[in-house]
Amino acid sequence: MADNPVSPVPVAPAGLSRRAQRFIETEGIRVHRQDIRPHHDAWIEHGIPAAEIERATAFQDRWGGLALPTAPFYEGGPRVLDADCPEETPAEGWSFPAGDCRVSMAYSFMIGPDGAFGIDAYRWTPLHASTDGWVESLALAAHAQRWAETITRIKGKAVESLDLNGFEPVPEVQGVTDTWWRGRDSLIALYRGEAVGLDAPQCLEAHAYNGLDEWGLHGG
Structure with a gap:
């Protein structure tokens, strides 16, 4: 080519x-x-x-x-x-x-x-x-990694227990199987794609970015 x-x-x-x-x-x-x-x-x-x-x-x-x-x-x-x-x-x-x-x-x-x-x-x-x-999801992850006070990775069955009450979806990432959620001072990324695509629940993973201010939550 x-x-x-x-x-x-x-x-x-x-x-x-x-x-x-x-x-x-x-x-x-x-x-x-x-x-x-x-x-x-x-x-x-x-x-x-x-x-x-x-x-x-x-x-x-x-x-x-x-x-x-x-x-x-x-x-x-x-x-x-x-x-x-x-x-x-x-x-x-x-x-x-x-x-x-x-x-x-x-x-x-x-x-x-x-x-x-x-x-x-x-x-x-x-x-x-x-x-x-x-x-958009890559940009949001890079932004959250820069501004979060703490980052927590949650894997497997523990992901299903995440409480998203008080969170709202982040629309710009156009989530289908993977989604982002915005809370009062935190962002959560839910990665379900491998678990669904490979029929492997152990591949479920979430990343929680905590301690974000207004800029860290939105920033663009």
Whole structure:
């Protein structure tokens, strides 16, 4: 595939929170992204619908070549956001890769039929309703790690006992299987994706960020 030269300093796509924009522009790196347009005709010949190729192309135009700091879960997330050839599964429909894993893993990162960002393991498991939501979650995690007085990691069955009374969901992360919750002086990230996708309840994990002031809770 041909590479498109771009500036290594990324410009954040439109529509993100100010926090996510700052995160991309100060912590991200834009590498040479692959141009998937030359493969359009060959993919059509292999039976891939034009609409699915257009979805992958739109993803690549918005996110392709963006390398972000490691995620606090999922072994860091994709090394670089990068679309590739769409593929079909009978149960879920058409999806396409969102980028290679940083290490060898039991699942891959995919963009699902409805645009959700998720993992494909034993089953397709959407984590966030869009890639925007995934990036917002990374930005929020980096922000919370910086400003929290304490960070507590909760694993396995203990996650199911978390009391979220008085907490409200954080809408910008567009949580599906994974969600963020905001309380009076704390943020909680619930990572359910591996537990659901791998049918492994022991993989449930939550990160509680405590001792946050108004800036630490919102900050963008």
